[in-house]
Amino acid sequence: MTATTSTLGFAILAVLARADSTGYEIAGRMRHPIGRFWTAGHSQIHADLQRLRAAGLVEYVTAAGPGPQEKKVYSVTPEGLGALRDWVTEPPRPQPERDELVLKTYAAWLADPARLIEMFRTALRHHEERLAEYESTWAAVEEAPPAFGTSGFGNMAALRCGLTYERHRAEWCRWMIDQLLRAQSDGEHPA
Template sequence: MSSTIPTLGFAILAVLAQADSTGYEIASRMRHPVSRFWTASHSQIHTDLRRLLAAGLVGYTTAPGPGPQEKKIYSITGEGLDALRAWVTEPPRPQPERDELVLKTYAAWLADPVALSEMFRTALRHHEERLAEYEATWADVEQDMPAFGSPRFGNMAALRCGLTYERHRADWCRWMIDQLSRSLNPSCEAS
């Protein structure tokens, strides 16, 4: 079953396992905190919701909406919860790695070191900003650490991964800036 469900479908099931939600609420929850590790557009979410409905993995009820149409409130079904539980322990599917900054680094020998250094300074600022955001969120989490089995445990574990990732990327950007600086000022190496 899991081979026929796209990974985004499982992300949606994971969101619904925490709380019944409208399509808009799912998209909002996919922006934060899920966007730290998985992104999707509103149209992708609705496409996968239709697939999950057809497969019997989610259902919905209707309620009065803000406009003339009723809103759909989606919930995970028992079959959807079983599929999600089985999927969680399967090894991740191989995914092609796509990291534009690393690709640019691979071809960096062709670039102007000053321009390249500025690109890495910009990347460093972005990683430091995200790291500061994650650290502030982590400080709140540390006040009330959730136990395994709580939906908040998954949020905490994903945040912890994000913290280490942003620290690693910031360190790597600093290393690249240092390497570029040394290439621009070879006399600094001798001192």
């Protein structure tokens, strides 16, 4: 059986596999913590939930809600859980990588070094902040490593990726700043 659900559908199933939620709550988790590796706005999520339900992968129970519509608490069906499990181990098809900062870097030879240094210093600061955040979370996780088979394992594994990613990114920014400082001083008193 081939997966006909979009990647967003699996992201939603991954959230619901941890806890039954409303569409609104799923949107919240799509900002944090999942926002680091997948994002979606609430309107997209509501639409996808309807498709998932039509496919029998999720179901909901209603409750009185604020506003005119009723509140719907979604959960994964056994078929949904099976589809999610199958999808997890399928090798991801190569996605188009899009990184605006690297694209700018590719054209950086045309621009002003001083401004570039400023830009990379800002980027470096952001990466260092995130790294510090991840490292403190990591310290807490390392003390009591969650067992495989619990959702904590997924948290830890994704966090580990974020950790090494921010380190790589900060390292690269520092290298760029160093290169640009050299270029600047070469420009000031050329041979």
